[in-house]
Amino acid sequence: MVHIINVACIQNCATDDLQGNLACLDDLIHEAVHRGADTVALPEACEFLSDDNDAMKAHAKPLDDHSAFRMLQSRAERHRVWMLIGSLTARDENGLMVNRSLLVNPKGDLVSHYDKIHMFDAKVPGQKMSRESDLYRPGTRAKLVSLFGAVMGMSICYDVRFPHLYRSLAKAGATILSVPAAFMQATGEAHWHSLLRARAIENGCFVIAPAQTGHHYGTRHSYGHSLIVDPWGRVIADAGTEVGVSMGAIDLDEVTRARSSIMSLNHDRRFEPPAPTAMQDPVNGRCGA
Numbered sequence: 695m696v697h698i699i700n701v702a703c704i705q706n707c708a709t710d711d712l713q714g715n716l717a718c719l720d721d722l723i724h725e726a727v728h729r730g731a732d733t734v735a736l737p738e739a740c741e742f743l744s745d746d747n748d749a750m751k752a753h754a755k756p757l758d759d760h761s762a763f764r765m766l767q768s769r770a771e772r773h774r775v776w777m778l779i780g781s782l783t784a785r786d787e788n789g790l791m792v793n794r795s796l797l798v799n800p801k802g803d804l805v806s807h808y809d810k811i812h813m814f815d816a817k818v819p820g821q822k823m824s825r826e827s828d829l830y831r832p833g834t835r836a837k838l839v840s841l842f843g844a845v846m847g848m849s850i851c852y853d854v855r856f857p858h859l860y861r862s863l864a865k866a867g868a869t870i871l872s873v874p875a876a877f878m879q880a881t882g883e884a885h886w887h888s889l890l891r892a893r894a895i896e897n898g899c900f901v902i903a904p905a906q907t908g909h910h911y912g913t914r915h916s917y918g919h920s921l922i923v924d925p926w927g928r929v930i931a932d933a934g935t936e937v938g939v940s941m942g943a944i945d946l947d948e949v950t951r952a953r954s955s956i957m958s959l960n961h962d963r964r965f966e967p968p969a970p971t972a973m974q975d976p977v978n979g980r981c982g983a
């Protein structure tokens with residue numbers, strides 16, 4: 695097993711200009727390879743974002759007819775790198791739209807994919823209501839993949855708010871967790887670093903989180919700050935807010951070090967859930983008068 699993996703997080707700002715987005719990604723991938731990356735990680739929805747649902751639907755293609763997928767796959771092969779395509783807007787075997795994360799090996803073969811499980815249906819102040827579930831068919835299975843002999847658990851963006859997903863990935867053997875994202879500016883400022891560091895610390899895992907940044911359209915801004923976090927919770931790469939590439943060396947011995955010091959991953963205990971209390975306000979969890 696390789697112990698050091700040189701990961702590049704690509705940080706871009708997708709719009710509804712597919713060719714422009716792909717040209718930008720192509721340049722950034724080139725830069726990442728030039729800087730010594732053996733693994734290149736791209737954000738969620740890295741190839742296309744539009745506020746027009748009809749444009750999203752028209753863009754969503756099955757993988758065998760997906761020009762962005764074909765282009766990125768060819769770059770993995772050309773540069774002989776592993777590529778985590780954080781996600782593409784695609785269609786499944788039944789023609790339903792999925793927010794799909796893909797791992798491509800250095801030969802250009804698609805090794806595995808993961809469909810985002812948790813749909814971002816949210817009302818953030820100052821933003822239009824987000825209803826991801828209007829467009830996408832949510833995934834129903836968690837996925838592990840092998841990367842240089844390390845086990846990586848896949849996820850996407852809003853999934854980061856559901857810690858039991860990562861617990862199950864770590865329990866099943868993951869030592870790296872991928873969380874590609876297009877996190878909102880407002881929620882990113884409040885939550886992004888904390889959520890990612892918590893997932894790393896509580897599971898003794900590296901977290902790789904390539905993210906989108908900047909102004910996409912209308913009122914939509916992404917937070918940026920693509921992060922790589924080590925299993926002790928140290929941020930080893932933070933891309934800030936510019937479009938670009940940030941690099942981090944993943945030393946898998948850090949997983950052993952963190953887990954042999956704090957063994958919380960092995961200290962889970964079964965317990966009875968608390969009985970619901972009639973006295974509690976179901977919304978705020980406060981005791982009734």
Ligand SMILES: O=C(O)CNC(=O)[C@H](CS)NC(=O)CCC(=O)C(=O)O
Nearest residue numbers: 739814824826851852876877878881
């Ligand atoms: O729309 C697409 O096609 C791609 N999907 C996304 O960008 C998704 C749904 S809008 N974004 C998030 O999950 C942000 C989560 C977030 O910001 C939070 O949890 O605070």
